[in-house]
Amino acid sequence: MTATAAPATESAPSVARRVPVFRGYRFELVKLVSQWRIRLLVAACWIVPGLFVAGVGQQSTLPSDTLFGRWMHATGWAGPLVLLGFAGTWALPLLTSVVAGDVFAVEDRLGTWRHLLVAVRSPARIFVAKSLAGLTVILLLVAGLAVSSTTGGLASAGDQPLVGLDGHLLSPGDAAGRVLLAWLAALAPTLALAAIGLLGSVALGRSPTGLLLPPVVALAMSVAQMLPLPVAVRLALPGYAFTSWNGLFTSPVQLAPLLIAVTVSLTWTVLATALAYLLFVRRDFTNPADDGSGRRALAFGVLPLAALTAVTVGAVAVATPSTGSGITQDKVQKSLATVFGHLYRLQTRELRRPAVTEAQSRATAACTKSDGQAAQEGAGNDWRCVVSWHLPGVAVTGTAIYQLDITSDGRFVADGDGPKEVNGYFLVRTPTGDAPNPLWQFDGNVDLLDTQ
Structure with a gap:
């Protein structure tokens, strides 16, 4: 009886499967949300702005030096715009720093890259998962700021019309749509800062x-x-989108600066993210000491973004006809006369006087800078203007004096300097009691681009 040996069988080598991007994204999102500082930021963004706006709306003194701050008693739609002005300068850069600026660096501090690479088996998928998780948290934080501030404003002042930057009244529905667009526009520079944070975290x-x-x-x-920089340089920086939303609250809407600023911000976002990706997938993860260097940050970070800025400045300079500061005497006079005409109509309504339209009042303005001793253009607090208007059936021309403080981004504050019956006092006596004088002090906006 012969025994037959069973043929030797070799087990097929197991093929390591890469973890899907969605699973990696969910894992990274859970890691982010599990951090106490992220949870604290989410809670703060969804609670604190509403309490702040509601609290300020109940005070007798308003932040009149802030855009739309003087209207926080009049309408709830001013609150989210006041917060947006603050968030664009301080809150959003800090939020992107905490989230995007640390999403890759935390693995270097903990020394967990090798464990993550063994689990996922794809540096590219790790980058995508971490980037999407950081983006999700940032969107959640921004949404909290917008929703909370709007809720607080509406709770304290109600759903009332909003006075735009050219003095015309925006209906509550129109104001709501423009507030939403303003926050969406602010997302573009926020994403640019987040991409810069990713690049810094990787490099x-x-x-x-x-x-x-x-x-x-x-x-x-x-x-x-x-700074008194040319318009082209101003528009070529992604940070300009944090202020260009002001043009949404004029009529007609100043869309050109906003669209340019948003496009520049998104371009920065794409370039910085692409540079971070290239650095990450080329990194030597077998060397624990290789966690970035200043030379790589310069070559893949500073120099490409500086080159993008130079190209953008040239493109904006060619595409837009504006030169210099963009603030000229004609623009200032036209903008001031437009705002005054709309607000004069509002004051007439408060005083229960016969209605007068902007076409009937025919408001005009004559402005000089530095008493005519300097160039009649540019920012400064030395603009002095005389506004003239006419009333139907009245032969005498009305006049009012204003001192203007114009900033480099085109926003100005007009401070009334008499006569006291028109703009010399912050209250007007109406048949129902004292009310804020809309002509005493108001904001306006000069379009930096030449649209004609």
Whole structure:
């Protein structure tokens, strides 16, 4: 009887399957949300703005030096705009720093890259998952700021019309739509700062410099916006989108600066994210000490973004006909006369006087800068204007004096300087009692681009 040996069988080698992006994204999102500082930020963004706006709306003194701040008693739609002005300067850069600026660096500090690579088996998928998780948290934070501030404003002042930056009244529905568009427009520079945070987190590793990169860049762009720079340079910086939403509250809407600013911000977002991706997939994860260097940050971060800025400045300069500061005497006079005409009609309604339209009043303005001793253009607090208007059936021309403080981004504050019956006092006596005088002090906006 012969025994037959069973043929030797070799087991097929197991093929390691890569983890799907969705599973990696869900894992990274759970990791982010499980951090106490992220939970604290989410809770703060969804609660604190509403309490702040509602509290300020109940005070007798309003932040009149802030855009739309003087209207927080009149309408709930002013609250989210006041918060948006603050968030664009401080809150959003810090939020992107905490989330995007640390999403990769935390793995370097904990030394967990090898465990994550063994589990996922794809640096590209790790990058996508981490980026999407950070984006989700940032969107949640921004949504909390917008929803909470709007809720607080409506709860304290109600769903009333909003006075635009050219003095005309926006219905509650129109104001709601423009407030939503303003917050959506602010998402573009927020994403740009988040992409810069990703780039810093990848390029600089465990260094705290990567964490500080978004607020430092935001601060630098804010300082640049305050300098007397040409319009093309101003529009070529993604931070301009934090202020260009002002044009949504004029009639006609100043869309050109907003669209340019949003496009620039999204371009920065794409470039910075692509650079971060290239750095990450080329990284040597077998070397625990290789967590980023200043040379790589310069070559893949600073230089490409600086080149993008130079290209954008050239493109904007060619595409737009405006030169210099964009603030000229004719623009200031036209903008001031438009705002005054709308607000004069509002004051007439408060005083229960016969209605007068803007066409009937025919308001005009004559403005000089530095008493005519300097160039009649540019920002400054030395603009003096005389507004003239006519009333039906009245032969005498009415006049009012205003001192204007114009900032480099085109926003101005007009402070009434008499006569006291028109703009010399912050209250007017109406048949129902004292009411805020809309002509005493008001905001306006000069379109920096030449649209004619």
